[in-house]
Amino acid sequence: MRSIPSTQAGSEKQSAEMSVQQIFGRSVALVLRAAPRELINLLLLNLVLGAGPSIALYFGKVVIDEVIRLLTVNTTDDPLSILLNNQLLLTAIVITILLNIVVDSLQPIQTSIVAALRDRVKGYAQGQMIEKVATFDDIALFETPERLNLITLTKEKSLPKLQEITFKLLEIMISMLRFVPSVLLSVSIAWWIPLVLVVGFVPTMYFDVKHHRQSWRIEETQASLSRQMEIYAKVLTEDTYAKELRLFSLQSILLQRWRDRFEQIFQAMQQVRRQGAIQTMIWSLVSGVGAAIPYVYIILGVLGRRYTFGDLALFTGLILELRQSVFFLVFAFTGLYDASLGTRPFFELLDLQPQIVSGPIPEPLRLSASSTSGIQVKNLSFTYPGSDTPTLQHISLTIAPGEMIALVGENGAGKTTLAKLLCRLYDPTEGAILWNNHDYRDLDLNELRAKIAVVMQDYARFPATLRENVGWGDLLQQNSDRAIQTVLEEAGIAHLPQKLSHGLDTPLGKQLEEGIDLSGGQWQRISIARSLLRSQAELLVFDEPTAALDPKNEHELYQIFRTIAQGRITIVVSHRLALAKLADRIVVLEQGKILEIGTHTQLMANGQRYCEMFTRQASSYLET
Numbered sequence: 001m002r003s004i005p006s007t008q009a010g011s012e013k014q015s016a017e018m019s020v021q022q023i024f025g026r027s028v029a030l031v032l033r034a035a036p037r038e039l040i041n042l043l044l045l046n047l048v049l050g051a052g053p054s055i056a057l058y059f060g061k062v063v064i065d066e067v068i069r070l071l072t073v074n075t076t077d078d079p080l081s082i083l084l085n086n087q088l089l090l091t092a093i094v095i096t097i098l099l100n101i102v103v104d105s106l107q108p109i110q111t112s113i114v115a116a117l118r119d120r121v122k123g124y125a126q127g128q129m130i131e132k133v134a135t136f137d138d139i140a141l142f143e144t145p146e147r148l149n150l151i152t153l154t155k156e157k158s159l160p161k162l163q164e165i166t167f168k169l170l171e172i173m174i175s176m177l178r179f180v181p182s183v184l185l186s187v188s189i190a191w192w193i194p195l196v197l198v199v200g201f202v203p204t205m206y207f208d209v210k211h212h213r214q215s216w217r218i219e220e221t222q223a224s225l226s227r228q229m230e231i232y233a234k235v236l237t238e239d240t241y242a243k244e245l246r247l248f249s250l251q252s253i254l255l256q257r258w259r260d261r262f263e264q265i266f267q268a269m270q271q272v273r274r275q276g277a278i279q280t281m282i283w284s285l286v287s288g289v290g291a292a293i294p295y296v297y298i299i300l301g302v303l304g305r306r307y308t309f310g311d312l313a314l315f316t317g318l319i320l321e322l323r324q325s326v327f328f329l330v331f332a333f334t335g336l337y338d339a340s341l342g343t344r345p346f347f348e349l350l351d352l353q354p355q356i357v358s359g360p361i362p363e364p365l366r367l368s369a370s371s372t373s374g375i376q377v378k379n380l381s382f383t384y385p386g387s388d389t390p391t392l393q394h395i396s397l398t399i400a401p402g403e404m405i406a407l408v409g410e411n412g413a414g415k416t417t418l419a420k421l422l423c424r425l426y427d428p429t430e431g432a433i434l435w436n437n438h439d440y441r442d443l444d445l446n447e448l449r450a451k452i453a454v455v456m457q458d459y460a461r462f463p464a465t466l467r468e469n470v471g472w473g474d475l476l477q478q479n480s481d482r483a484i485q486t487v488l489e490e491a492g493i494a495h496l497p498q499k500l501s502h503g504l505d506t507p508l509g510k511q512l513e514e515g516i517d518l519s520g521g522q523w524q525r526i527s528i529a530r531s532l533l534r535s536q537a538e539l540l541v542f543d544e545p546t547a548a549l550d551p552k553n554e555h556e557l558y559q560i561f562r563t564i565a566q567g568r569i570t571i572v573v574s575h576r577l578a579l580a581k582l583a584d585r586i587v588v589l590e591q592g593k594i595l596e597i598g599t600h601t602q603l604m605a606n607g608q609r610y611c612e613m614f615t616r617q618a619s620s621y622l623e624t
Helices: 007-016 020-034 036-073 079-085 087-134 145-186 192-221 223-237 239-247 251-303 309-342 344-351 415-422 445-450 466-471 481-490 520-533 551-564 600-606 609-623
Strands: 375-382 392-399 404-408 430-435 452-455 539-543 569-573 585-590 593-598
Touching: 020 036, 020 087, 020 145, 020 309, 020 344, 036 087, 036 145, 036 309, 079 087, 087 145, 087 344, 145 192, 145 223, 145 309, 145 344, 192 251, 192 309, 223 239, 223 251, 239 251, 251 309, 309 344, 375 415, 392 415, 392 430, 392 593, 404 415, 415 539, 415 569, 445 452, 452 520, 466 481, 466 520, 481 520, 520 551, 585 600, 585 609, 593 600, 593 609, 600 609
Parallel strands: 404 569, 404 585, 452 539, 539 569
Antiparallel strands: 375 392, 375 430, 585 593
């Protein structure tokens, strides 16, 4: 007997153990993959922008020294003649001016490339996240708080942090290109000057890294509160809840809940920020004192006639340039550390593996009337991820080819869960589902699902055209007006395109430009039409397919279901037992176990749970 695969648990454990160095390496690799051209262009550009200031300082020294020399040896009243006849001075002035012009003119180009780099990284990372979530084979990703928190952290924290990593790498690149020439020139003053400046920043870097680590721990622990804030914000701002929100005057309650959670997160972060700011400020003062030592040393050297005034200008500028480049390097590296911590959820999400794995058999065996075995559910048990209580326990059931089965029971009995397992949105925790004696897990997942048509209780209302809302049931027939019109007719909304401004190409959904909304019953019929378009389907699964319909339209669809179910295995989940009467057999579930199986007549004759439910429901209809 199989149990759920352990690949997912192993992946989560591996992600949890990722070091900052590993995360940093993956983050940098992602940036390199996302925007290699922009990074190369920035590197070449910053060779000029980074080294330019130090070179300009050197030639500025030459200008000052040469001007002072000429003033002491030349008494002519023609400054222009002096300038033009001194090749060294003229060359130094021209180079200094040209460097400043070039550096200033390259700034707009750098800004443009940086913007392109930011957008490239954002689009690449967001695309990877969307692809991962959208193509995750099972739906456990959306049904456990821990994984929902992971998605929230990825969207709200990791994606912005990946962009931040891009800018921090850029800052490090620029700072290094400023740092190296500054060091080489400052060593000419005294070998210890660069060392003093760098060592002075070490305590600041240490405490800044510590602060970022504490901040990120707070953000991780507050992910649940952040997701709750997002939920309350959605309820307060989206049209789905607008009417009842106002009719029941719930705004103040939900807004207060949002504010309470914001305040919890804010206060926790504020405490860490205060501690970090005080520690960093203290050690920044220490590094400032360290930077003052070389400055005083040079002034004393000029007063002692060891250095010229040009040397004073050069060395003063170099020390400031070196200190600034060290400052930027330190805080770029600590910012990079912080950003790397924030990208952990992104890589944890990418490393997640679904519990279900596509099998090797490329085409599923047929489930139609020509099949011999149909579907066999063998000793099936299922527990949702993150839960300790099984939803289904030791279910065994054989569904014959072409048979319609109705799953009935009270809320929480496990009906919809069994339907999800039959669609292979999950794999069983224990036991198996067989397809003509082949385990579901041995079949190719995409091919299997291509043979299943579903109408779920929480059916999708795609923000797309009417044609797409129906045509996405079978992409090969999306452009066939005839095929779409046929299934719309079968679903009882044949005249809907004629009532819409652009017919089949009318956008549905208020969030689209010129889009219109439909009634709940119309939307549900569209979902049924979408399912009907999948003509190659050999297994039909209907989960509360008539929930939004009135009794007249409900009866109409009962006949449609019975017609399209011919020759196919059909699973119907319904609270409305009038639909169950149409089934060949009825399976009564209670607390995750099969309580009764039989036809409507047999179960009514037994006088047990089904009979009680049907009688109670029938009497409520009579009373109305």
